[in-house]
Amino acid sequence: MAKTLRVRFQPPLVLTLLILGFFVFIPMISAFEYSIRTPLTGGYGWTHYIWAIREDDFFHYILRSMWLAGVTVTITLFVLVPTLTWLHLSRSKVRGLIDGLSLLPLVIPVVAFAVGAQISFPEFVQNTVLELPFLYFVLALPYAYRSLDIGLNSIPLKTITEAARSAGANWWRTITAVIVPVIRGSVMATIALTFALSLGEYTLTVLLHWDTFPTWVTFVAQDNILGAIAISMMSLIIPFLILTVITLFVPERSMQGRK
Amino acid sequence: MSSKSLTLRNISKRFGNVNALDNFNLEVGVGELVALLGPSGCGKTTALRVVAGLEHQDAGTVLVADKNISDVPAHKRNMGMVFQAYSLFPNLTVEENVAFGLQMRKVSKHLRLKKAHELLDLVGLDSQNKRFTHQLSGGQQQRVALARALAFEPEILLLDEPLSALDAQVRVNLREEIRRLQLSLGTTTLFVTHDQEEAMAISDRVGVMNNGVLEQIDTPDVLYNKPASSFVAGFVGTMNRIPAHISDGMVEIFGSKVVALKRGNETGKVHALIRPESISVAATTAQGNAKVLTRSFMGASSNIICQTEDGTIVQSLMTSASTGDLLPGSSVQLRVLSSEVLVANV
Numbered sequence A: 001m002a003k004t005l006r007v008r009f010q011p012p013l014v015l016t017l018l019i020l021g022f023f024v025f026i027p028m029i030s031a032f033e034y035s036i037r038t039p040l041t042g043g044y045g046w047t048h049y050i051w052a053i054r055e056d057d058f059f060h061y062i063l064r065s066m067w068l069a070g071v072t073v074t075i076t077l078f079v080l081v082p083t084l085t086w087l088h089l090s091r092s093k094v095r096g097l098i099d100g101l102s103l104l105p106l107v108i109p110v111v112a113f114a115v116g117a118q119i120s121f122p123e124f125v126q127n128t129v130l131e132l133p134f135l136y137f138v139l140a141l142p143y144a145y146r147s148l149d150i151g152l153n154s155i156p157l158k159t160i161t162e163a164a165r166s167a168g169a170n171w172w173r174t175i176t177a178v179i180v181p182v183i184r185g186s187v188m189a190t191i192a193l194t195f196a197l198s199l200g201e202y203t204l205t206v207l208l209h210w211d212t213f214p215t216w217v218t219f220v221a222q223d224n225i226l227g228a229i230a231i232s233m234m235s236l237i238i239p240f241l242i243l244t245v246i247t248l249f250v251p252e253r254s255m256q257g258r259k
Numbered sequence B: 001m002s003s004k005s006l007t008l009r010n011i012s013k014r015f016g017n018v019n020a021l022d023n024f025n026l027e028v029g030v031g032e033l034v035a036l037l038g039p040s041g042c043g044k045t046t047a048l049r050v051v052a053g054l055e056h057q058d059a060g061t062v063l064v065a066d067k068n069i070s071d072v073p074a075h076k077r078n079m080g081m082v083f084q085a086y087s088l089f090p091n092l093t094v095e096e097n098v099a100f101g102l103q104m105r106k107v108s109k110h111l112r113l114k115k116a117h118e119l120l121d122l123v124g125l126d127s128q129n130k131r132f133t134h135q136l137s138g139g140q141q142q143r144v145a146l147a148r149a150l151a152f153e154p155e156i157l158l159l160d161e162p163l164s165a166l167d168a169q170v171r172v173n174l175r176e177e178i179r180r181l182q183l184s185l186g187t188t189t190l191f192v193t194h195d196q197e198e199a200m201a202i203s204d205r206v207g208v209m210n211n212g213v214l215e216q217i218d219t220p221d222v223l224y225n226k227p228a229s230s231f232v233a234g235f236v237g238t239m240n241r242i243p244a245h246i247s248d249g250m251v252e253i254f255g256s257k258v259v260a261l262k263r264g265n266e267t268g269k270v271h272a273l274i275r276p277e278s279i280s281v282a283a284t285t286a287q288g289n290a291k292v293l294t295r296s297f298m299g300a301s302s303n304i305i306c307q308t309e310d311g312t313i314v315q316s317l318m319t320s321a322s323t324g325d326l327l328p329g330s331s332v333q334l335r336v337l338s339s340e341v342l343v344a345n346v
């Protein structure tokens, strides 16, 4: 049964691949092709990439965006994992409410959000770039929340938690040594989503007058569109490499537990 | 030996309007295995969880070696627990699961793995050290859970129906194994089950629970032969309830009078409570007082089910040798073998 299914032609899969190809892969490949053209010779070369790396601000901004994204990921995990664990264990009625609230960032327009933040936040908050990770956390919340929620739903959380506690693990160890490793897949997904979303956030950052990698790229694009494309291509690759490294260094285990 | 005694004093616990535990008292001596037996929903798990610190009682105290631990959090109680559901950590190997408690107690990796291997050896799984838990059978998983609960030398071992998800044969083997381990390690153990055979087979004492109350706690022998209440009598072993008439301390059953151990009415209609092995069935050519419905052969003994003239079903357990002529439908004479019987109100 399973075998015939696998061999058989699968229209839904083909359709998905077609849509992905048309709207994601083809534009990306075209952009890449465009960015390595050298108009003078009519051939291809790395001119724009070399230009981008030589720009003084390239590393400054990419590093800044990356640490902001790192802080966002940290905030997300520290807030959401314990909160969701508690919500799942307590069978509290507030869970439905929080589930709903976590979706709010999807429906609030970023512009309204940014203006509201500017009006309401006290001076000392607006003076530090650290306001960004907290705001990115809110923007990524709907995705991070869902991803962790699915992970926690897929395991016998109550029994596992109680087994850990009666074996001598306090809450912190229970979460770090048991729950997080067991839902490792969905924690990785949360990290990836939050990191990518923070790294690419533009609207809110610009409206709050901060400079990060995406805003810098837009600035550069005004003078050198091909250079800007080259920069964006690289900014795609760097987080990808980082996430790959993270995945490689965290031992592949909970995956063996499923099948 | 780190085992300690356990005392539950006047414990009450409510969930909404359900009284899960109602002024519950229990004592378990050092190295003793006590089973809590009762129908589903009678509060057994709740009692165990209160001891483990996974649930907090509304009133009363839990004492370990006479020290009140009511406010000690679960992870500091040093109690090993085995759950009804499979509870192993899926991200860890078998040996890491067993070593988990020692890891939490900051024991070095070398020492804790050594201890884990020792315990896995005791439960007969030493060859499975490096496997992941989903590669094990249900019985093996519960063995690992048992090893995990014992590895950090708990003061008290708590077992919440650890066998109920297993096949009959595995269940019998594993319960013997639990008892053997418990005896050799001398661990004070509280064992929760709804299976009376299981409780009777391996416990020093059995506490029978009903509606959040401990009805009786005694050795299996006393519980079986001198049940303190009609509920206990019915729950432990098989018990015939035969309508009878009581007067002057005597009950008339099957035409003869037997001394009544008083629990019910002094006079009038009662139920006589009689074990199957205390009823004999004899074939008769004359008009007997019952008819054989079925006879099931169980090896050394046979189970005879009869129906009396007034329609009461009576079960008798006899040595197979004496049941040869008890064919279904044949007319028989029932007799009570014991000289005294328990009675209960109708």
Ligand SMILES: Nc1ncnc2c1ncn2[C@@H]1O[C@H](COP(=O)(O)OP(=O)(O)O)[C@@H](O)[C@H]1O
Pocket (backbone or CB within 6 Å): B015, B016, B018, B019, B020, B038, B039, B040, B041, B042, B043, B044, B045, B046, B047
């Ligand atoms: N967390 C809970 N919330 C509400 N009711 C509960 C909870 N735990 C147990 N109960 C109720 O308390 C009673 C005793 O439950 P339990 O101790 O699990 O019984 P047992 O283990 O003997 O089957 C039952 O009526 C059960 O429904």
Ligand SMILES: [Mg+2]
Pocket (backbone or CB within 6 Å): B041, B044, B045, B046, B161
């Ligand atoms: Mg139970």
